[in-house]
Amino acid sequence: MRDPAVSLEQRMLDAERRARELAEQAQAEAERARAESERAREEAELARAEAEGAHRLEAEARARLQVLVEAGGAMAASLESRSVLAAATGAAARRICDYSVVFVTGREGRVEAAVGAHRDPARFGMVQRMADAHLPDPDDPNSVPATVLRTGEPVMIARVPPEQVGRIMAPGEQLELARTLGFASLMVVPLKARGRTLGAFALVRDEGSPPFRDEDLSLAGILAVRVGLAVDNARLYEERDYVAETLRRSLLPPELPKIRGFEIGARYLPAADGTQVGGDFYDVFGSDGDRWIAVIGDVVGKGAEAAAMMGLARYTIRTAAMSEGRPSAILETLNRAILQQTNDHRFCTTCCVRMLRSGSDARLSVACGGHPLPLILHSDGSTDVAGTPGTIVGVFEDPVFTDRPVDLSIGDALVLYTDGVTDERRGSDEFGEARLHETVSQLAGAGAQGIADGVVDAVVGFRTGTARDDIAIVVIEVVR
């Protein structure tokens, strides 16, 4: 039996409790739902923030890497080390720092030059003056570039204390300019290629920019690697030019000999691309007593191989002339020498002339091996062709070379030339032999050198565009 009073009270309490429980439950659930939605919102926000952050980082990374693209393109387009450095400092100043300077070292490790750039083109000159005011002394312990050059390791001073600027920079103009430009944060990275340190790349930020961070240093490092390679490449190219020029000069006589009764003039004009040793050569020398030899020739091709054959030709001719009097015999010796040393149809064309003076006349003997026949210019302006065609030199066992006598009087001249003269063109029109005869005819009385110069001037004036081939001319004039 239940007690109705208790039971009613109890039931009311129970109901109340359940109602409370339900209300609490509902509230808890509502709270949980709110919390969940809050978390979801937060998560969404975070995700958006992350996405934004990632995007910003990516854009930043892209902007940072842009420096490599900019510098790389400009450097690749340049084969001159100074232009490479200008491209590198310019790109760095636009993208990484406020201004930058590259110091380059020479063979002995001394700093030879500095190239600077500023974000603001109006301040380029100031940066350059600051750098030039005092190039780093490799032994100076206070100079950061010198330290980098010595150790080959990069240095970063994120915040340069003002008092340190005075130690890093040389007193006077350099320090003053550094203070004017601002000198708050500094990185110096080495330029290296093939294991050698070629220079130091200094990047500076002024007080208005944030200090350098580690990622700036790694970016500068990557840029420096590329700059190092480009400088090395440019230097190799410059060196090749120098070698070609030296080689060329060594293969042409430094100075034409003075010969009694003859006046010699000569001109040599290399083809447009100076890095290639051309194939033309000439030489004038005394062989025995009052016998003189003049020779002109053209070796097939260009470059080192052509230079090697030019050397072979020139010295073989000189040696042969000691024992052989006839030009044809000299060419035969040369033919044998080339045949012995090559087997790839490499050849040269040569015209060899022996000169002998007797009284007021001169007797010349001319032999050609595959070479354009020389021209005779008489003192009255009339022209002729001397000699007969001969076989190219260096290919056949049984070449045909013929000695042809040419008798000249005072005022007459023999003009030896290479095919670069006649092959030169204006559009599709060749300079040609007829034009050469015309030109030479008008140069009667101009003297040996005047004739050589006149022909070169005419050819250069005639042609359009760059030189197609080397041009060489040797003029032998009979004088009193």
Next chain:
Amino acid sequence: VTLLRVDAGRSGDGTVVVLAGELDLSTVVQAEDVLFRVEHETEGPLIVDLSHLTFIDSTGLRLILAAHARAIKRGRPCAIVRGPEAVHRVFHLTRLEERLAFTDAAPIRGAGEPG
């Protein structure tokens, strides 16, 4: 602008390589490539046609000379179709005229031997 055009084709039982334009240091590689292929991929007479050439320099001469020598060495008949006066003058001046088998005729048809 191509300064040299190189064409190769059959002619009877031989092969003709036609060089048209300028054969010099800057273009000789083009001709070399085609000649090399023709020499290795074909048999029978080899004809090098210079009749459409406007210019030849010493590197061009060397190419013709070498191709001719290689063909002869392999027992393959070789003929050169003479170029216009400006081109042939160079072969005359170098006396290569006497060393190479020149022909005036356009490439022969169906003949076993050129020239």
